[in-house]
Amino acid sequence: MNDRTNGEHAVPPEQPDPGHGAAGPRGPGCGSGTRGAGADAASGHDPVPPAAVAPRSPGPDGSPGIFDKNLLDRCISCGFCLPACPTYALTGEETSSPRGRITLMRALETGQLPPDDPTLAEESSFCLGCRACETVCPAGVEYGSLLEQWRDHQWSGRDRPWIARLLMLLVSRPALLRLQGLVRRHARGGPGGRAGRPAAEPAAEPAAAPDQPVSLMLGCVERGLYPKVSRAVRELCPEVAVPSGQGCCGALHAHNGDSVTGAAMARALGEKLPGTVLTTAGGCAAHLAHHLGRDRVRELSEYLGEAGYAPAGQVTVDGRRARATLQDSCHLRNGLGVSRPPRELIAAVADYVELPGADRCCGAAGTYAMLRPEDSRAVLDPKLDDIGRLDVDYVVTVNPGCLRQVQQGLRRRRSRARAIHLAEFLALAGRPGRPSDGLPGPGEG
Amino acid sequence: MATDTGLARDLAALVGPGHVRTDAGALTAYGRDATPLFHALPQAVVLPGSTEEVAAVLRYATEHRVPVVPRGAGSNLCAATVPLTGGIVLVLTRLNKILEVSSEELLARVQTGVSTAALADAAAARGLLYAPDPGSRTVSTVGGNVATCAGGLRGLKYGVTRNYVLGLEAVLPTGEIIRTGGRLWKDVAGYDLTRLLTGSEGTLAVITEAIVALLPAPEESGTGVAYFDSLADASRAVADVISAGIVPATLEFLDRKCIAAVEEFAGLGLRQDAGALLLFGDDGAPPTVAANLARIQEVCADAGALETTLAEDVARADALLAARRCSLPALSRLGSLTILEDATVPRHRQAEMVDRIDEIAARHDLLIATFGHAGDGNLHPTCVLDPEDTEGADRAHRAFAEIFAAAIAMDGTITGEHGVGAAKLPYLADKIGADQMALLRRVKTAFDPAGILNPGKLGS
Ligand SMILES: Cc1cc2nc3c(=O)[nH]c(=O)nc-3n(C[C@H](O)[C@H](O)[C@H](O)COP(=O)(O)OP(=O)(O)OC[C@H]3O[C@@H](n4cnc5c(N)ncnc54)[C@H](O)[C@@H]3O)c2cc1C
Ligand code: SF4
Ligand code: SF4
Numbered sequence: 001m002n003d004r005t006n007g008e009h010a011v012p013p014e015q016p017d018p019g020h021g022a023a024g025p026r027g028p029g030c031g032s033g034t035r036g037a038g039a040d041a042a043s044g045h046d047p048v049p050p051a052a053v054a055p056r057s058p059g060p061d062g063s064p065g066i067f068d069k070n071l072l073d074r075c076i077s078c079g080f081c082l083p084a085c086p087t088y089a090l091t092g093e094e095t096s097s098p099r100g101r102i103t104l105m106r107a108l109e110t111g112q113l114p115p116d117d118p119t120l121a122e123e124s125s126f127c128l129g130c131r132a133c134e135t136v137c138p139a140g141v142e143y144g145s146l147l148e149q150w151r152d153h154q155w156s157g158r159d160r161p162w163i164a165r166l167l168m169l170l171v172s173r174p175a176l177l178r179l180q181g182l183v184r185r186h187a188r189g190g191p192g193g194r195a196g197r198p199a200a201e202p203a204a205e206p207a208a209a210p211d212q213p214v215s216l217m218l219g220c221v222e223r224g225l226y227p228k229v230s231r232a233v234r235e236l237c238p239e240v241a242v243p244s245g246q247g248c249c250g251a252l253h254a255h256n257g258d259s260v261t262g263a264a265m266a267r268a269l270g271e272k273l274p275g276t277v278l279t280t281a282g283g284c285a286a287h288l289a290h291h292l293g294r295d296r297v298r299e300l301s302e303y304l305g306e307a308g309y310a311p312a313g314q315v316t317v318d319g320r321r322a323r324a325t326l327q328d329s330c331h332l333r334n335g336l337g338v339s340r341p342p343r344e345l346i347a348a349v350a351d352y353v354e355l356p357g358a359d360r361c362c363g364a365a366g367t368y369a370m371l372r373p374e375d376s377r378a379v380l381d382p383k384l385d386d387i388g389r390l391d392v393d394y395v396v397t398v399n400p401g402c403l404r405q406v407q408q409g410l411r412r413r414r415s416r417a418r419a420i421h422l423a424e425f426l427a428l429a430g431r432p433g434r435p436s437d438g439l440p441g442p443g444e445g
Numbered sequence: 446m447a448t449d450t451g452l453a454r455d456l457a458a459l460v461g462p463g464h465v466r467t468d469a470g471a472l473t474a475y476g477r478d479a480t481p482l483f484h485a486l487p488q489a490v491v492l493p494g495s496t497e498e499v500a501a502v503l504r505y506a507t508e509h510r511v512p513v514v515p516r517g518a519g520s521n522l523c524a525a526t527v528p529l530t531g532g533i534v535l536v537l538t539r540l541n542k543i544l545e546v547s548s549e550e551l552l553a554r555v556q557t558g559v560s561t562a563a564l565a566d567a568a569a570a571r572g573l574l575y576a577p578d579p580g581s582r583t584v585s586t587v588g589g590n591v592a593t594c595a596g597g598l599r600g601l602k603y604g605v606t607r608n609y610v611l612g613l614e615a616v617l618p619t620g621e622i623i624r625t626g627g628r629l630w631k632d633v634a635g636y637d638l639t640r641l642l643t644g645s646e647g648t649l650a651v652i653t654e655a656i657v658a659l660l661p662a663p664e665e666s667g668t669g670v671a672y673f674d675s676l677a678d679a680s681r682a683v684a685d686v687i688s689a690g691i692v693p694a695t696l697e698f699l700d701r702k703c704i705a706a707v708e709e710f711a712g713l714g715l716r717q718d719a720g721a722l723l724l725f726g727d728d729g730a731p732p733t734v735a736a737n738l739a740r741i742q743e744v745c746a747d748a749g750a751l752e753t754t755l756a757e758d759v760a761r762a763d764a765l766l767a768a769r770r771c772s773l774p775a776l777s778r779l780g781s782l783t784i785l786e787d788a789t790v791p792r793h794r795q796a797e798m799v800d801r802i803d804e805i806a807a808r809h810d811l812l813i814a815t816f817g818h819a820g821d822g823n824l825h826p827t828c829v830l831d832p833e834d835t836e837g838a839d840r841a842h843r844a845f846a847e848i849f850a851a852a853i854a855m856d857g858t859i860t861g862e863h864g865v866g867a868a869k870l871p872y873l874a875d876k877i878g879a880d881q882m883a884l885l886r887r888v889k890t891a892f893d894p895a896g897i898l899n900p901g902k903l904g905s
Contacts (some may be wrong), residue, residue, distance in 0.1 A: 073781040073832050077479050078774045079520045079584040083560070092492070092538045093471070094519065100474035107473045119470020138710045138771035140778050 066153040067109050067146060074141045075102045081133035081143075086361050086379050087126055095119060096126055098133035098143055105150055115153070124154040125161070126375065128368055129255055130330035130361035135337075144335060148259040155257025163370050213275030214303070216240045219284055220248040222400040229280050229400070232427035233300060236309070243273055251287035255366045266291035278303050280423055282329025282399040283366060286336050299332055300423055301398060305341035315350045315394070315429045322393040324350040324425065327383070327406055328359050329399035342398050342422055349429035350394070356386050362397075364405035376405070384409045387417055395419045449488050452511065456491050456533070459501040464539070466490040475516070475534045476527070480868055481782055482838065483524035487514065487534040494539050496614060496622060496653040502535060503651065504620030507895045513618070514899050515647035517558065517589030520581045522773075522785050523866025525593065525646050529901035537588050540653060543567045550628060552611060554656045557588025561595075564657070573659040576603035579862070580770040588652050594644035596862030598766060601820030602694040602727075603660075605862060607643045614654035615642055618893040628656055641888070646864050647899040649892040663728035667738050668695070668762035669755040671745040672719035676700045676803075676815060679721040680796035682748035683819045686725075687792060689744050691737055695726035696820030697769050702829075703816045706775040711768040719751055723819065724769055726762065772816045773827060779812065780829040782838065786845050788852040789861030792822040801851045802826045809844040811837070823861035849875070867901050 081098040082088050094100035101123050107113040108120055124147075131144045155161070214237075218230050234240065250265025270277065270292040277297050279285045285299040298306070315322040324346050333339045339359065346352045363369060363379030387395055387410070395410065395417050397403040406419040420428075453467045466472075467489050477484045488511075493499045506513045512532030519526050528534055540556035543564065547553070548571050555564055561575075561582040568575040578597035579585055585595065591613070596605040612626030626632055626639035642650055673679040679698050686696065699707065700721050708715045715722065723745065727737040742753040756762040768775075777783045790798045799815065802824070806813035817824040826848060828841040849859045849872050859865070859872045874882050889904025890896070896905075 074777065076481065076774055076777045076781060076783055077477060079479055079518055079581070080771065080774055082518065083562075083583045092536075092541075093466070094474040094536075095466075095471050103474045103477065104470055107470075113469055113473060117468075117470055119468045123470065138707075138774035138777075139781070140710065 084132040084136045128365040131334035151257035215273035217279045232423035249284045282332030286331035301342035311349045317393045322350040324394040325355040364401035464492040478519040478526045480524040483527045487528040492536045517586030523868040525866035574662045577606045593864040609658045612656040615650035618898045648903045665731045666728035668726035671723045671750040671753040675720040693727045697724040698819040699816045702814035710775045782830040782832040785827040787860045787863040789823045790855045790857035809840045
C-alpha cells in the first residue's frame, strides 16, 4: 500500500499541530513553523495584533496609511511562500502570489500604483484569503491582516462586490437569515424541515455554571444552511449553553472590506456569549480569537479534544467501520494552528485516511465560491481528484463553507463519498442503537 | 526600441496574448527579486511556453534592441533579475516539466522552470539523489540554480550545482538554440560551454533544458547539533572536523541571533544560551554514518562544545535542516531590512574571518548576524536594519565593502554561491582583475552582440 493510505486507523505523524506542542516539518518551504496564532496559543499570548482594526491615518511621509507599515515592512520578498499559495499554483504569475501581492500593496501604499489600478482590484479579490502563506513565512508576515486592510481600502463603498454586500446585509439581520434557512428547507422538503420550531436557532437555554460557562455560537451561515450541526453539538456536549439572540461574528465583514464593523460585531457577540465561545466554524473561530483573545475561543474539535471526548460507538457503513478523511479549514489550521484534534476525533470513530493536500484551500474561502465561481472550482478540482483516489465514505469538514463546497463538488462528480460536518459525523457514532449506515440524505450531506 | 503597445502586440504574436503582461501591477511585481533596495520596472513580462517561443522572443529582442532579463523564481539575493534598463522580464516558470528520470544512466532531464525541490522529489521517488540543495530549494528553479551555480546545505561533500550539470539546451540572444554537453560524465570535446553557461547569471543565453547527474540515494542519513560559546569556537571545531579526515554531508552554523530568530519561527527547542550552533549531518552506509556522527560529536566536544546531540529521527533531522534553510527570512524578524552577503574564505581561515566580521560590524555600529555553510568556508553575514534607516544602510554598504576586501585578502571571494548580479558587480574587478574583466566582456559580446541579455550584470 502506498504512503497515502498509511495513515489509516491513526492520525499520521506528519500532521503536526503546532498549537498543541508537536513540532515537525510544516509547509513546503521552511519546515516546522509554530508561528501565528498557533504559537500564540502555545505561549498563552493574546494573538490580537493591535493594528488589525485600528483606524489608519496618513503616514508622516504622506503615504495614504492604508496598511499598517510595520506589517507591510516585514516581508523581505524571499519567496518562501510561493509554493504554498493556491492562486500562484493556478497561474504561476508573481502577481497572484503572496509575495507579489505584498509588492502590489506596497506600491499602493507608496502611491506608485493608483488606487483604481485594475491589477490591484483583481488581485485583492483573486486571493482566497486562505493564509497558507502565513504558515510558511519564516519572517512572520501577517498576511491575513494585510489582506483585511487591503480589502478595507479596495472594496470600500460601491467597489465591494454586490454578492458580498448582500451577504453582509443578510448576516447582520438574523430575521432575514432565518428566512433564508426556511426558504431553503421549504424548497427542498425532506427531513431537514421536520423540526416544528425554526431549527435555525435552537431554543435558548440557561447558561452553564458561571465560573466555567461554555457558550455555543450558532454561526449565521451555518444556522441558516446547516441547522443540524448545532443540534449535533448539543447532543455531543449537553453541558454547553446556547444563548439566544446571537448576532453574527463579523468574519464575513472583515474578509470583505469592512474590518471595523467586523471587529465591532465580534466584540458584541463576545459580550452576548458568556465564558468560552464554542464554534463549529474555523473561519468564525479565527476571527473571534483575533478579537476576543485566543483563550476565549474554542473550535469544536479543540474543545472536545481538551474535554477528553470519548465516542459512544463508531461510524459504520455497510456494517464495516467507515473510512473517513478530513479537509482542513484554512482559518482553523493556518490562522489558529489547529489541525491535529479533528483528525484524532475522526480516528476515534472511523478509519482515518489522510487526504494529500488536506491543508490546501478547497476554494470555498468565505464568499469566494460565490464571487469567483470559476477560480473556486479550479482550486477545488485537484482536491476532488485526490478524494476520488482515496476511496473514502466521508469527507469531514469543520466549517460550513468548506462543507458546502466539498459537498457540491462531490455531487458534481457523482462521488460515492459524502461531505459531512465534524459535529454531525461524531453524532453518527454517538447515537447508540442507531446504525450510521443510513448515509445522510443528499441535502444534508 | 518599439513603443510599449507595439512591444506588447509584437510579443503577444510570439507567445500568445495570455502570456504577455504589460499592466502596471505586473510590471511592479516583476520589478524586484529577493534583494532589498533594488527595484526597476520592465516594459513587459513574458511567460513563454516552449524553447521555440523563447527563441522567437530573443530573436525579436536582438532585432529591436530590447533588453531581456531571464527569470526563474526571483529568489536570488544579488539583484540578478532586476530589469535595470527596462525591457522584457522573461519568466521561465511555465517550462516546468520533468522530462525524464533515468535510473540506468543516473540522470534527469528537466525543463529549467521546474523547482529544485520537484526535481529532488522526482529523483527520490526513484531512489536517487539530486545533490545540490540550496536553502531556497522549494522556491528556486533549476534554471536559476544553474545560472547562479547554486550551492547549498550539502555542498561540503557533494559540491555545487556545477558538479551535476551534464548538458544544457540554451537559446542564444540571437535566437539560435544550442545544446552543450549531453548525457555523459566524460565528454571533453571543445570548450566547456556547459560550465561557461553554469553561473552565467542570465547574461549569455537563456537555459531551457538541463540534464543533471543523479546519485544513488544514500541508504541512511543522520543529523546532529553541537552548541558552542561563540561562532569563532564553532569555526575552530569545523577546522578540527575536517582535519580529522571527516567530510560530512552537512556542516552549517548559526550564531546566537540566528538561533533566536529561527527558534521563534520553528519552535524546535534549540538552546538559546549558546553563542553558536553547528548543525552537522552525514549520509551513506549506516555504519559509516553512525561512526562519522559519533566522531564529529567527539571532535566537537574536544573543541569545547557546550553540548552535542543527535536528532533521534528523520522528522527531527528534517525539521532542523528546514529551520536552517529559513535563517534569512527568520532573521528579518529583528528588522525587516535584511542585507545578506555571501563572502567565502578558505576553510582554515574561517574563524579569523568570523572575528573580522564582528570587528567590522562593531566599528560601524551595525547588527550583523552570521550563518552559513561552515564546511565550505561560505559565510552569510547578514545586516539587519530598520527599513527607514537610510543612514544605516549606507553604513552597511561601507561595512560590506570592507568584508569583501577582507575576504579577498584571505584568498577568499565575494560570493560563494549567490552570484554577482547587479548588487556585487562593483566588487567583481577587485576579485578577478581588469584583464579578466575585459575577457568577460569579450565573451559576453561573442554570445550577445547586441548586449540585450540581462544588462548591468556580468559582462557589462
Ligand atoms: C531564503 C533564501 C535561501 C537561499 N539559500 C541559498 C543557498 O543555500 N544556496 C544558494 O546558492 N542560493 C541560495 N539562495 C539564493 C537563490 O535562491 C539562488 O540563487 C537560486 O539559484 C535562484 O533561483 P531562481 O529560480 O529564484 O532564479 P532567479 O532569482 O529568478 O534568477 C537568478 C539568476 O539566474 C538567471 N536565470 C534564471 N533562470 C534562468 C534560465 N532559465 N536561463 C538563464 N538564466 C536564468 C537570472 O537571470 C538571474 O541572473 C537563497 C535565497 C533565499 C531567498
Ligand atoms: S510573505 Fe514571508 S515568505 Fe513570502 S516573500 Fe514575504 S517574507 Fe518571504
Ligand atoms: S491567502 Fe492564500 S491565496 Fe492569498 S496569497 Fe496567501 S496563500 Fe495565496
